[in-house]
Amino acid sequence: MSDHRRPFQRARRWTSQAPQASAARRRRRPASPRLLNTARTRDAEFDLGDNYMHRREFLVASLATLASSTALAQTKMDMSNMDSMPGMDMSGHAGHDMGPMAKGAVALPEGEALRNLPLLASEASTPGLFKAKLTAEPTVARFAEELDTPILAYNGMSPGPLIEAYEGDRVEIAFANRIEGEQSTIHWHGMPVPADQDGNPMYPVAAGADRVYVFDLPEGSAGSYWYHPHPHGKTAEQVYRGLAGAFVVKAKTDPVPAEYGDTVLVFTDLRLAADGSMPENTMTDLMNGRVGDHVLVNGQKNPKLSVAMGAKRRFRLYNATNARYLKLAFDGAPMTIIGSDGGLLEAPVAAREILLSPAERLELVVSFEKSGPVTLYTLDYDRGWMGPGRPADAGLTLLTVDVSDNLAGPVPPIPERLRPIAQLGNPTASRRLVLTETMTMTATDRQMGFLINGKAFDMGRIDIVSKAGQTELWEIVNQADMDHPFHLHGTQFQVIEHERGGKVTKSPYLAWKDTVNVARGETVRLLLRQERPGQRMYHCHLLEHEQLGMMGVVDVRA
Numbered sequence: 001m002s003d004h005r006r007p008f009q010r011a012r013r014w015t016s017q018a019p020q021a022s023a024a025r026r027r028r029r030p031a032s033p034r035l036l037n038t039a040r041t042r043d044a045e046f047d048l049g050d051n052y053m054h055r056r057e058f059l060v061a062s063l064a065t066l067a068s069s070t071a072l073a074q075t076k077m078d079m080s081n082m083d084s085m086p087g088m089d090m091s092g093h094a095g096h097d098m099g100p101m102a103k104g105a106v107a108l109p110e111g112e113a114l115r116n117l118p119l120l121a122s123e124a125s126t127p128g129l130f131k132a133k134l135t136a137e138p139t140v141a142r143f144a145e146e147l148d149t150p151i152l153a154y155n156g157m158s159p160g161p162l163i164e165a166y167e168g169d170r171v172e173i174a175f176a177n178r179i180e181g182e183q184s185t186i187h188w189h190g191m192p193v194p195a196d197q198d199g200n201p202m203y204p205v206a207a208g209a210d211r212v213y214v215f216d217l218p219e220g221s222a223g224s225y226w227y228h229p230h231p232h233g234k235t236a237e238q239v240y241r242g243l244a245g246a247f248v249v250k251a252k253t254d255p256v257p258a259e260y261g262d263t264v265l266v267f268t269d270l271r272l273a274a275d276g277s278m279p280e281n282t283m284t285d286l287m288n289g290r291v292g293d294h295v296l297v298n299g300q301k302n303p304k305l306s307v308a309m310g311a312k313r314r315f316r317l318y319n320a321t322n323a324r325y326l327k328l329a330f331d332g333a334p335m336t337i338i339g340s341d342g343g344l345l346e347a348p349v350a351a352r353e354i355l356l357s358p359a360e361r362l363e364l365v366v367s368f369e370k371s372g373p374v375t376l377y378t379l380d381y382d383r384g385w386m387g388p389g390r391p392a393d394a395g396l397t398l399l400t401v402d403v404s405d406n407l408a409g410p411v412p413p414i415p416e417r418l419r420p421i422a423q424l425g426n427p428t429a430s431r432r433l434v435l436t437e438t439m440t441m442t443a444t445d446r447q448m449g450f451l452i453n454g455k456a457f458d459m460g461r462i463d464i465v466s467k468a469g470q471t472e473l474w475e476i477v478n479q480a481d482m483d484h485p486f487h488l489h490g491t492q493f494q495v496i497e498h499e500r501g502g503k504v505t506k507s508p509y510l511a512w513k514d515t516v517n518v519a520r521g522e523t524v525r526l527l528l529r530q531e532r533p534g535q536r537m538y539h540c541h542l543l544e545h546e547q548l549g550m551m552g553v554v555d556v557r558a
C-alpha cells in the first residue's frame with residue numbers, strides 16, 4: 001500500500017531549490033546587456049501568469065493580420081542567423097543538431113529493469129466505483145547521478161500513476177492543484193467524459209484549489225487513454241515539466257489472451273541542463289515544439305525487460321512527449337497492431353514499423369521468437385523542421401528486451417477477430433479546417449502564430465457549432481511547413497482518407513482515433529460524432545503550437 005505512494009523518481013519535496021535553480025539559470029545567461037534585458041523580460045513573462053497570457057494573446061492576435069508567405073519566407077531565411085539575434089536563445093540547449101548524446105548532454109543510466117508504472121489505488125470499496133486523489137505539485141527527481149531535477153509530478157511521480165478502471169465504472173477523482181502560482185486542470189485525453197469534467201481551459205483549477213472530476217465509463221469505451229493538464233497558456237510547460245499519466249479503461253471481457261500480459265509504455269522526452277534543471281522553451285522549441293535530449297520509457301532511459309523465448313507480449317505505447325515524433329520498430333521481433341487510441345481494432349494488422357505522433361497511442365502484440373536481445377528503436381521521420389537544430393531522430397534505443405533460452409509456456413495465438421467497429425454513417429455536415437503558420441520579425445521582436453482557418457485560439461470565441469448525435473465530415477488541411485498532429489476532445493473519430501498532391505489514400509482498416517498526424521501539404525478526412533453537449537477543444541498536439549494559437553472550440557448543442 002505504501003509502496004503505491006512511493007515516488008517513482010525517488011522524489012522529495014522542494015521549496016527552496018526552485019528559486020535558487022532559476023536564479024542560477026538567469027546567471028548563466030550570456031552577459032551581453034541586450035541579451036540580459038531580453039532574458040529578464042522573458043522570465044518576467046513566465047512569472048506573471050495572467051498578464052503574460054494577455055500580452056501573448058494580443059501579440060498572436062495581431063499576427064493574424066500579418067500572415068503572408070513573404071513574411072514567412074523572410075523569417076525562415078533569417079533563422080539561420082538566429083544565434084546572433086537578441087532574444088533568440090538558441091544556445092540554451094546543447095547539441096540538438098548532433099543528436100541526443102551530443103557533447104554537453106547529461107548522461108543518464110541505462111539498462112535498469114523496466115519498472116511497471118505504480119497503479120493509482122481506488123479508495124472505494126463499492127464495486128463499480130473508482131475513487132482516488134491526484135495531486136499536482138513540484139518535487140525533485142533524480143534522472144542523472146547526483147543531479148537534482150525540479151519537476152512537476154502527480155502524486156510525486158512522473159509519469160503519473162497508472163489509472164486502471166473498467167467499462168461501466170463511475171470515476172471520481174479529486175484533484176488538488178499544488179503548483180505555486182499556476183492554474184491547472186486534468187484533461188482526460190480521448191475519453192468520453194462530459195464537457196465540464198474534461199479539464200478544458202474554461203474550467204481552471206486555481207493554484208492551491210481542489211476540484212472533483214466525475215464521469216462514467218460507457219460500455220465499449222475500453223482503450224488506452226491518458227491524462228495531462230490543459231490550463232490556458234501553460235499546458236506545454238506543465239507537461240514537459242512532468243505532468244502526464246496513462247489511463248487504461250479495461251473491457252469486462254477482453255479477447256486478447258491474458259498470457260500476453262498488459263504492459264504500458266509511456267514515452268516522455270527529457271531535456272536536462274548541466275545543473276540538472278529543465279531549461280525553459282527556446283524560440284526553436286516554440287516553433288517546432290519542444291524536443292528533448294532523452295526519450296524515456298516509464299521515466300527510464302533504455303530500460304531492460306526479460307521475456308521467455310516464444311512469448312508474446314501486449315504493449316500499450318503512449319507518445320506523451322510535447323513534440324517528438326516516434327517512428328518505431330522492434331529489431332528482430334514481429335509486431336502486430338491490435339489497437340489504436342480508442343481501443344481494439346476489428347482484426348490484428350501486422351506491421352514492420354509504426355509512426356506514433358505526439359499524443360497518439362497504439363496497442364501491439366510482439367512475438368519474441370528467438371533468444372537474444374531485441375531492441376525497440378527509432379527510425380528517421382522528417383516531420384518538417386524550421387531553422388537549425390533538427391534533432392537526430394533515428395537510431396535511439398528506447399527499450400531492450402532480453403529474450404531468454406527458456407521456452408515460454410503454452411502461448412495462445414492472436415485472435416483473428418478482436419471486436420466489431422461500427423462504421424460512422426453518411427455525414428450531415430462538413431467542416432474544413434486549414435492549418436497555417438505565420439511568422440513576423442521586427443528589429444525588436446519575433447513572433448510566430450499557428451492558426452486554424454486564419455485565427456489564433458480565443459477562449460471566448462466559438463469556432464464551430466455542432467449538433468449532438470450528428471455525424472460530421474471534418475477535413476483537416478495542412479498548408480503549413482510542418483506536420484501537425486490534430487486532436488479533438490470529447491469523442492473518437494474514424495480517419496477515412498489522406499490526400500496529398502491529388503493522390504487519395506483510403507485508411508486500410510477501421511480504427512477509433514482521437515489524434516491523427518496531418519503531414520505537410522496533406523489533407524486528412526475524418527468522420528466523427530459528438531454525443532455529449534458542451535464546448536470541446538480541437539488543436540495541434542505539438543503542445544507549443546497549441547499554446548501559440550493552433551486550437552479552436554466546437555460547441556456541441558443538444
Ligand code: C2O
Nearest residue numbers: 187189359487537
Ligand atoms: Cu491531450 Cu487537448 O489534449
Ligand code: CU
Nearest residue numbers: 189190488489
Ligand atoms: Cu485531449
Ligand code: CU
Nearest residue numbers: 484540542545
Ligand atoms: Cu502543430
